[in-house]
Amino acid sequence: MTVDEVSVTQGCRNGALRQLEDGSGGSGYHIDGGYGEGVDSSAADDTSVDQRPWRRLGAGLAVLEALPALGLAALYLGELVTSRATVVRNAAMLAFLLGAVGVGLLFVARGLLAGRRWARSPAVTWQILLLAVAWYVVSSGHLVAGLGVAAVAVLTAVAAMRGTPVEY
DSSP, X not given: OOHHHHHHHHHOSSOEEEEEEOTTSOEEEEEEOSSSTTOOHHHHHHHHHHHHHHHHHHHHHHHHHHHHHHHHHHHHHHHHHTTOOSSHHHHHHHHHHHHHHHHHHHHHHHHHHHTBGGGHHHXXXXXXXXXXXXXXXXXXXXXXXXXXXXXXXXXXXXXXXXXXXXXX
């Protein structure tokens, strides 16, 4: 191996150096590499199939968390429409905020189901916030409800992290 070949090989982090011969009798070098070359696609397919239940569980729990937020948003919106809200500003803000959280969680659930990498971060962040809610609920004397919220939060975070991303 010549000095040039050694430097090319050392400079190639994710690939292998392969000598090519063209039809004219000359030769050259080709660097194999990248993220998709040389990878057995059947191994990647097996991993995604094994992780599908985690994706479904994470997405289902995220939808389960979105439903109360959307329900409360509809309740506050109903109070605004029927003029039963005591403080209109607060009802409007809560309707908007809870609606945004609910719709956001639905998008996160869709991303988790599809195996998107971006969906894991907001899912885990929301679960950390729910753990703070669970702590508050337990400290206010409702042990079973707080432990239920904590269990759903931990299970959803684990499911979001265990689902292998399909698309980058």
